[in-house]
Amino acid sequence: MKKLNEFNIVIAGIGGQGVLTLAFILAEAALKQGYDVKTSELHGLAQRGGAVSSHVRFGKKIYSSLVMECEANLIIGLERLETLRACYYSSKENGTAIVFDTFSVVPILVSVFKEKYPSLEETEKILKEFSNKVYPLEATEIAKKEIGNGIYSNILLLGYAFGLGLIPLERKNLEEAIREVIPEKYLNENLKAFDLGIRKAKSS
Amino acid sequence: MKVLEKEGKKVILLGNEAVVRGALESGVTFVSTYPGTPASEIGDTFFQISKNFGIYFEYSTNEKVALEAAAGAALSGLKALVAFKNFGLNVASDSLFPLPYLGVKNLVIVVSDDVNCWSSAQSEQDSRLYSYIANIPMLEPSDPQECKDLTKLAFEISEKFEIPVLLRLTTRVSHTRGLVKLGKIIEGIKKGVFKKDKQKFFNLLPNILKMHEKVLEKMEKIKEFSEKSKANFVLKGKGDFGIIASGVSFNYLMEAMSDLKIKFPVLKLGITNPLPENKIKIFIKGLKKLLILEELEPILEERVKAIAKDCNPRIKIYGKDVVPRVGEINEEIVISAIEKIAGIKFKLNHASLEVYKKRYKEVEIPKRPPLMCAGCPHRATFFATKRAMKELGIEVACGGDIGCYMLGVYPPLEVEDFLVSMGAGEGIIHGISKSTKQKAIAFIGDSTFFHAGIPALINMVFNKSNTLVIILDNRYTSMTGHQPHPGTGITGFGEETKAIKIEDLVKACGIENVKVIDPFNVNEMVLAIKEFLMKDGVCVIIAKRECQLMAVRRKKKEGLKIPKFEVDQSKCNKCGFCLNEFACPAIYEENGEYKINPEVCTGCAVCFQICPVKAIRVRE
Numbered sequence: 058m059k060k061l062n063e064f065n066i067v068i069a070g071i072g073g074q075g076v077l078t079l080a081f082i083l084a085e086a087a088l089k090q091g092y093d094v095k096t097s098e099l100h101g102l103a104q105r106g107g108a109v110s111s112h113v114r115f116g117k118k119i120y121s122s123l124v125m126e127c128e129a130n131l132i133i134g135l136e137r138l139e140t141l142r143a144c145y146y147s148s149k150e151n152g153t154a155i156v157f158d159t160f161s162v163v164p165i166l167v168s169v170f171k172e173k174y175p176s177l178e179e180t181e182k183i184l185k186e187f188s189n190k191v192y193p194l195e196a197t198e199i200a201k202k203e204i205g206n207g208i209y210s211n212i213l214l215l216g217y218a219f220g221l222g223l224i225p226l227e228r229k230n231l232e233e234a235i236r237e238v239i240p241e242k243y244l245n246e247n248l249k250a251f252d253l254g255i256r257k258a259k260s261s
Numbered sequence: 262m263k264v265l266e267k268e269g270k271k272v273i274l275l276g277n278e279a280v281v282r283g284a285l286e287s288g289v290t291f292v293s294t295y296p297g298t299p300a301s302e303i304g305d306t307f308f309q310i311s312k313n314f315g316i317y318f319e320y321s322t323n324e325k326v327a328l329e330a331a332a333g334a335a336l337s338g339l340k341a342l343v344a345f346k347n348f349g350l351n352v353a354s355d356s357l358f359p360l361p362y363l364g365v366k367n368l369v370i371v372v373s374d375d376v377n378c379w380s381s382a383q384s385e386q387d388s389r390l391y392s393y394i395a396n397i398p399m400l401e402p403s404d405p406q407e408c409k410d411l412t413k414l415a416f417e418i419s420e421k422f423e424i425p426v427l428l429r430l431t432t433r434v435s436h437t438r439g440l441v442k443l444g445k446i447i448e449g450i451k452k453g454v455f456k457k458d459k460q461k462f463f464n465l466l467p468n469i470l471k472m473h474e475k476v477l478e479k480m481e482k483i484k485e486f487s488e489k490s491k492a493n494f495v496l497k498g499k500g501d502f503g504i505i506a507s508g509v510s511f512n513y514l515m516e517a518m519s520d521l522k523i524k525f526p527v528l529k530l531g532i533t534n535p536l537p538e539n540k541i542k543i544f545i546k547g548l549k550k551l552l553i554l555e556e557l558e559p560i561l562e563e564r565v566k567a568i569a570k571d572c573n574p575r576i577k578i579y580g581k582d583v584v585p586r587v588g589e590i591n592e593e594i595v596i597s598a599i600e601k602i603a604g605i606k607f608k609l610n611h612a613s614l615e616v617y618k619k620r621y622k623e624v625e626i627p628k629r630p631p632l633m634c635a636g637c638p639h640r641a642t643f644f645a646t647k648r649a650m651k652e653l654g655i656e657v658a659c660g661g662d663i664g665c666y667m668l669g670v671y672p673p674l675e676v677e678d679f680l681v682s683m684g685a686g687e688g689i690i691h692g693i694s695k696s697t698k699q700k701a702i703a704f705i706g707d708s709t710f711f712h713a714g715i716p717a718l719i720n721m722v723f724n725k726s727n728t729l730v731i732i733l734d735n736r737y738t739s740m741t742g743h744q745p746h747p748g749t750g751i752t753g754f755g756e757e758t759k760a761i762k763i764e765d766l767v768k769a770c771g772i773e774n775v776k777v778i779d780p781f782n783v784n785e786m787v788l789a790i791k792e793f794l795m796k797d798g799v800c801v802i803i804a805k806r807e808c809q810l811m812a813v814r815r816k817k818k819e820g821l822k823i824p825k826f827e828v829d830q831s832k833c834n835k836c837g838f839c840l841n842e843f844a845c846p847a848i849y850e851e852n853g854e855y856k857i858n859p860e861v862c863t864g865c866a867v868c869f870q871i872c873p874v875k876a877i878r879v880r881e
Contacts, residue, residue, distance in 0.1 A: 071629065084273050084438060094273065095404070096438040099379050105665065106846055107631035120404070120515040122437040125592050127614045142626050148617045164629040165844050169673050172627045183624055187617060207860075 060091070063116030064225055065124040069143035070135030071162055072109045075211035078238060079133060080111040082215065085234035086226045087115035097122035108139055129153045131223050132188075135196075135211055137161040137180050147187040154190035156218040158210050160197035192221060194257065200250060209250035212239075216254020221261075228255075264306055268445045276435045277302035279405040280371055280428065283412025284342045285314070288449030291334035292318045293327040294753075295712065296741035297346030298380035299435040300373040304344060304753070305742060312754055315451055319753040320744050323683070323712040324349030328370065329356050332425075335368035338453025340416060344371040347386045348682060352713070357425075358395050361479075362464050362472040366423040369415045370397075373430040376556045377589040380432065381667065381740070383680055385587065387557035392427050392534040396476050398483050399427040399534040400492065401508045405439040411531055413444075414492060422479050422486075429533075431556065433509045433589065484535035492531030493540055498524040501549040502603060505541070505565060507533050510554035510590060517595040521607050525599075536564055542572040550602055553580040556590050630671060635847040636813070636863030638806035639666040639733055641780040643674045644843055644871065646702065646731070648783075649790035657700045657794065658693045660686030662714075664706035665740045666733050673844050677704060684713025691717065691726045700794050702729045708738035708746040710763060721799045722770050729793045729800045732763055735808040743811055767801045774800035781806060783870045809863050824864035825880040826857050832876035839868045839877070 066083060070076040080096045087094045092115040099109065112124045127148035134140025134157030147153035163174050175183070177193070184191045194217050196210035204213075212235065218224050219231060232248065239247045263272045264282050274282065280303050284292070292311065294304035304320065311318035317334070321327035324345040331343035345353065350372045360368070372391075375382045392399035398418055400411040408430070415426040464472055487493060503526040506514045511529050518524060528544045530536070545551055551569070553562040562580030569576050583598040584590055600606055633640045643666075650657050661667050661677030662685065669676045681689060690703040705714045710732050721728055737743040745751040750760030767775050774796055776789050786804065793800035807815075816823055828839075833855060840848045840855055845868060847861035857868070859880060869877045 072631070080438075081273075088271075088273055088440065093440060094438075096273075097433065098436050098438070099432070105631040105634060105668070106629075108629040118519075119439075120512040120519075121509075121592055122433065122439070122512070123591055127617050138626065138629065141624065144624075145621050148614055150613050163849060164627055165632060165840075165846055166630070166672065167627045168850050169841050169844055173625065174627060186620060 061116055061225055063114060063119065065129045066113040066131045066133065067110060067124050067129045067143050067146045068113065068133045068135070069108070069110040069139040070211070071139060072106050074109075074135045075208070076109045076111050076135060079211050079215055080113050081238045082231065082234045083113045083224075083226075084115070085237055086230040087113070089230040089233060090226050092116060093119045095119045095122040108142060110139070110143060127151060131156070131218060133214055133218060134158060135160075135214065137177065138164070138174065141175065141180055141183060144184055144187040149187070149189050152190070153188045154192070154218075154221075154223045155184050155188045156192045156194070156214055156221065156223065158196040158214055159193050160195070160207070160210065192217070199253070199257065203253060204246050204250055206246070209246055212247045212250040213254040216251040217258050220255035220258025262310065265310065265446075266443055268443055270443050271440050272443065273438050274405050274409075274441045275302055275438050276402070276405045276408045276430060278306055279408035279441050280344070280412050280430070281306045282441065282443065283409040284369070284416070285446045286409070286444045287340060287413050287416035288447035289340045289342050289416075290316050290449040290451050291331060291339045291341040292316060292343070293321045293330045293341075294344045295321055295324045295327050295349055296738050296744045297349050298741055299375055299432040300344050300346045300349070300371065300430070301741045302435070303371060305744070308744070308753055308755070320738075320746065322747055324353040325356055328353040331368060332356070332360055332365055335365050336363070337455045338450055340367045340449050342369045342371065346380070347372060347374045347388045348382070350388050350391055352683070354391065357391065357397070359464055360425045361396050361476045362469065363462055364423040365425050366420050367416065368419055368425040369412065369428055370425055371428045371430065373432065373435045374557075375432050377432070381663070383682060385557060387560065389429060389533065389560050390558070392429070393560075396480055397425055397427050397534070398480070398532065399429055400531060401429050401533050402434055402531065403508055403511045404434065404437060405441045407531065408434065409441050411492060414490070418483060418486065422483050424476070424479055424483070429508075431509055480535050484538065487532040487535050488537040488539050490532055490537070493537045494529055495540075495544060496527040496529065498526040500525060501547060502552070503528065503544060503548040503550070504552045504554060505530065505544070505561065506554040507531070507561065508556070510556060510595070513590060513592045513595045514554055516592045517599065520592070521596065521599070530561070533561065536568075538568055541565060541568050545569055545573050545576055548573065548576055551576055551578045552583070552598060552602055553578065554584060554590070554595060555580070557586060559586070631668060632846050633665060633668045634809055635845050635861045636809035636865035637665070638735055638780040638804065638809065639669065640674065640843070640845065641783060641865065641867045642731065642733060642786065642804045643669045643676045644867070645780065645783055645786035646676050646790055647674060649787045649794065652787070653791055653794060655700055655794070657702055658690060658697070660690035660701070660703040662686035662703070662705045662709050664709055664733070666704060666706055669704070673842055683709050684717050687714055687717035687721065687730060690728055691721050691724070694726050694728045695724070700729075701727070702731060702794075704731050704733060707732060707734040707736065707748050707763065711747045711761070715766070718767070718799070719770055722772060726799050727797050729790070729802065731790075732801065732803045734763055734803050734805040737808055737811060739808045739810070743808065763803050767803070772799050772801050774798065775803070776801075777803045777805050779806050780804040781865055781867060783867060809865065813863050824866070825859045825862045826864065826866065826869055826877050827859070827880040828855050828857055829876045829878050830854060832874055834874050834876070836873060838873055839871070843868060843871060
């Protein structure tokens with residue numbers, strides 16, 4: 058594979074969904090491929106059920122851990138509304154691809170204040186204003202049905218993005234990174250989710 | 262663990278973990294901390310590794326005690342590191358100032374500022390000023406590799422010049438992961454000796470002024486060191502427009518120059534106190550324009566302006582006029598600052614991107630602030646407080662404090678009226694109570710109570726306050742990651758220790774009206790709050806219930822069943838009380854029906870108790 062100057066990924070979701078786990082895997086895989094890498098994350102109270110995002114940047118030499126506005130190459134959204142929030146980093150000019158789980162968690166304040174939570178159609182319509190490459194997937198549903206728990210949606214989505222050719226890293230490096238990052242106990246299910254994601258991409 | 266990998270390896274570390282590795286490579290043997298984001302992982306990493314390494318580690322009661330403990334270790338010949346967040350340095354500052362006078366060596370103080378207030382901060386504090394007013398050298402890394410390297414350099418300076426050294430991080434440095442080349446871990450001295458030294462430690466008149474002079478002389482010597490140090494380096498570039506940057510700003514500058522395919526002369530400062538004045542003079546000599554890149558206060562800007570007055574009075578120096586003083590800076594801000602100064606518009610910001618930026622602002626995206634978890638005992642306490650106030654028909658002034666429970670300021674609970682600092686809820690509520698006829702409640706968490714709540718509580722008793730203090734005791738310092746505190750019964754070494762009982766402490770202060778109540782018993786809590794609000798004097802309720810995150814984890818481990826609740830739709834009158842007034846994240850509305858998500862429910866049974874039509878039941 059040709060070495061890239063830089064590749065920018067934004068992962069968005071809700072605290073507890075495994076945003077950071079995805080960031081670790083991508084970072085370790087990039088390192089295995091000989092890239093310099095930086096990730097950014099937020100800790101502490103921000104994670105208590107709130108919106109969480111992590112940036113992963115890799116390339117020949119990376120200084121900043123933050124992706125610039127409109128400059129992401131790939132956005133992985135683990136929840137519908139959070140994907141919409143992350144389109145801040147997307148633009149057609151930079152060819153941003155958006156892979157996201159159609160799964161939704163309505164924020165409690167939306168219910169309390171009767172705010173509007175955008176429908177899937179509305180979400181897709183807006184995302185398409187920011188990107189020509191929008192790939193929704195019912196990842197949580199698929200993970201529940203085929204692996205037995207929705208929690209594997211993050212790795213499933215990673216596999217899906219890789220299967221669509223949107224991650225410029227080698228499969229063996231990603232799999233090795235999964236082995237390093239995921240605790241032994243949950244490894245088989247996660248590798249299964251990754252493979253399932255790739256297959257979903259090939260059949261789509 | 263990555264932080265313990267072999268010498269010579271290149272691994273991905275969090276900035277905070279890289280500080281730990283730097284300390285290990287310096288032979289650290291004593292570490293103390295009080296948890297606080299964004300510095301928490303420094304202590305937490307030591308919590309995991311210290312016992313195996315024979316390094317002493319403790320979670321101290323507060324940051325002042327942590328600094329003092331580390332100073333004691335350093336005075337006994339050990340290499341000591343203490344870490345806390347920006348506000349922790351405020352707490353510790355009383356003991357910080359005399360330490361350089363005593364010539365304490367082998368002491369590194371790590372402080373992490375939270376620019377942009379990502380971590381529940383109550384002000385955007387720039388802690389760099391402490392370094393200048395306390396005459397303590399300061400180092401500022403930009404990335405994880407520098408976090409490690411500059412921690413080592415900090416220990417080197419501290420040992421060589423017999424002075425404590427401040428290592429200042431910011432959230433984006435602490436919480437960035439990046440490649441770090443590992444060096445050798447050194448085994449340090451584990452037991453030392455405190456040597457009495459009247460001359461050295463006698464910091465009273467007349468000695469004290471001589472000691473002050475000596476500190477200033479040391480700083481002059483460290484300035485020479487700073488001049489020669491590789492931590493302050495120049496990157497050559499073209500033209501008469503130069504840039505000085507430190508900390509995370511340097512990263513944004515490097516990215517910006519790479520994107521713009523342009524190279525300005527750059528002076529990167531890793532040692533920001535004492536500044537290498539000569540190096541700065543030489544750097545700015547031939548320049549016509551200079552940009553100082555720093556977040557928050559114009560500290561470097563003002564100092565560089567003073568230096569420039571002598572050596573290049575005509576130079577135009579830009580800083581806070583083109584870079585905001587509020588919030589974080591980023592690459593976009595750096596590019597726009599360069600555009601303004603250089604008078605050019607780079608192709609990068611082409612018009613089409615402006616369309617996206619404009620459109621993004623128009624899209625309505627509901628906010629998703631952090632929440633108290635499903636089954637959080639704090640939510641139950643706040644709900645009961647609100648109900649008690651309603652039933653009494655009175656308005657009560659409610660002081661909040663620092664911890665997960667500050668989420669009680671958000672709707673729909675909105676119980677706490679203000680947040681200031683650790684322990685301030687009690688202090689301020691006392692003042693309000695003394696100055697008004699209003700009833701007043703101070704909320705304070707268990708760890709915060711041990712940290713700074715005890716003097717304020719004693720003050721209430723001493724000065725005859727009429728207040729109710731509700732101590733939210735969930736057994737851990739939960740917000741920062743469930744670290745143990747003096748009431749938990751576990752040390753930073755993971756060893757069992759005496760668990761200090763809050764109720765015993767409160768009673769020992771002479772407070773008679775004390776109740777320990779499980780907040781999951783809603784009626785009991787409401788009754789107690791009502792009873793105590795009507796009483797004179799200081800009353801205390803200890804709302805005691807283990808953090809639900811830990812309780813669920815523990816129950817799962819022990820194989821215990823966690824009950825789940827559901828809404829009986831035949832009984833539910835769709836009033837929405839459970840969702841709109843209690844707002845547990847497990848409860849949601851779907852097509853006019855209120856439901857409980859069994860995957861989120863943790864079985865606290867509070868909704869079951871408060872449903873006006875008793876429509877909530879245990880799920881079979």
